[in-house]
Amino acid sequence: MSIAVNIIDILKGEMEKHDAARLKGVKLKIGELTAIEPESLRFCFEALTEGTNMEGAALTIEEISLKGKCLTCNTTFKLDRYFTTLCPRCGGKPGNLISGRELDIESMEIE
Amino acid sequence: MHDIIINEKILSKNMEIAAENRERLKNKGIFTINLISSPGSGKTALVEKTVEALKDEIKVAVIEGDIQGDLDTQRLMKFGIPVRQINTGRSCHLDAHMIRHTLPGLFDQGEIDFLIIENVGNMVCPAEYDLGEDLKVSVMSVTEGDDKPLKYPAMFHASNYLLINKVDLHPYTNFDLERAKANALKMNPELKIFETSCTEGTGIEKWIDEMRGKLADKPKD
Numbered sequence: 001m002s003i004a005v006n007i008i009d010i011l012k013g014e015m016e017k018h019d020a021a022r023l024k025g026v027k028l029k030i031g032e033l034t035a036i037e038p039e040s041l042r043f044c045f046e047a048l049t050e051g052t053n054m055e056g057a058a059l060t061i062e063e064i065s066l067k068g069k070c071l072t073c074n075t076t077f078k079l080d081r082y083f084t085t086l087c088p089r090c091g092g093k094p095g096n097l098i099s100g101r102e103l104d105i106e107s108m109e110i111e
Numbered sequence: 112m113h114d115i116i117i118n119e120k121i122l123s124k125n126m127e128i129a130a131e132n133r134e135r136l137k138n139k140g141i142f143t144i145n146l147i148s149s150p151g152s153g154k155t156a157l158v159e160k161t162v163e164a165l166k167d168e169i170k171v172a173v174i175e176g177d178i179q180g181d182l183d184t185q186r187l188m189k190f191g192i193p194v195r196q197i198n199t200g201r202s203c204h205l206d207a208h209m210i211r212h213t214l215p216g217l218f219d220q221g222e223i224d225f226l227i228i229e230n231v232g233n234m235v236c237p238a239e240y241d242l243g244e245d246l247k248v249s250v251m252s253v254t255e256g257d258d259k260p261l262k263y264p265a266m267f268h269a270s271n272y273l274l275i276n277k278v279d280l281h282p283y284t285n286f287d288l289e290r291a292k293a294n295a296l297k298m299n300p301e302l303k304i305f306e307t308s309c310t311e312g313t314g315i316e317k318w319i320d321e322m323r324g325k326l327a328d329k330p331k332d
Contacts, residue, residue: 035235
């Protein structure tokens with residue numbers, strides 16, 4: 001719920017900045033590691049925007065997969081949720097997470 | 112109808128306030144830890160042990176986060192240290208805004224060297240909400256599953272330390288200590304792991320020594 005509240009607060013500010021009458025859509029980038037359930041977020045968003053100029057806006061969620069960098073050869077590769085994937089190039093272990101922790105608003109569609 | 116690129120982090124407001132909190136705490140020379148875990152892992156007992164061991168050496172303070180009630184605060188007040196209770200009402204986690212509002216009241220209670228923030232019992236959301244702490248410390252207990260790190264990757268990934276608590280109960284459970292540690296290190300190879308029991312005192316001194324070391328490293332203002 002608080003994630004939805006944060007999204008709406010940011011959108012309110014952006015809509016004011018751009019003199020928007022209505023929100024038609026919003027695109028989010030949600031990383032795999034964040035444990036955000038898209039349907040729950042959708043439900044909260046809809047509940048909170050009912051009766052506002054954001055009601056009915058299409059919520060598009062792009063799920064960003066977990067990607068890590070090999071500790072041995074620095075190759076970037078996709079990881080499974082249990083971090084068991086080894087480097088496809090050298091079999092090394094993944095270290096630094098490159099992606100998968102995003103919780104971003106990419107863009108909005110307004111009129 | 113047109114598209115506007117925003118490219119903003121959803122939790123940007125929280126991040127901003129957390130950064131302000133961090134600056135405030137740093138300016139006062141306060142070393143801060145954020146304790147996160149599921150409910151019932153023994154967080155409060157660990158806080159009690161930590162406070163008890165350090166309160167005569169340094170100035171410790173605690174911020175207690177709970178949905179309601181002040182039972183944990185009552186437990187800590189007997190040590191005669193500054194304690195503030197945050198009741199979140201509905202929120203399942205503390206956020207930077209709540210901490211910002213609590214700090215003045217805490218500072219009023221006296222000088223502080225070490226601030227322990229005990230978060231709401233929850234293995235999901237606290238990992239996402241920076242409060243302005245120096246270190247995130249996760250706690251899990253042997254009465255939970257050794258697969259916890261696999262189920263709650265974000266929490267273990269975001270933490271600097273992991274305390275595996277209630278090890279005195281280990282003989283009575285199917286908990287595989289080595290597997291739990293391996294799982295946790297998979298989520299975060301940098302994680303420093305301690306095994307503790309508040310009932311028997313196992314590993315507590317080692318944990319306290321680690322905190323002593325961190326406090327000594329902290330630049331004084």
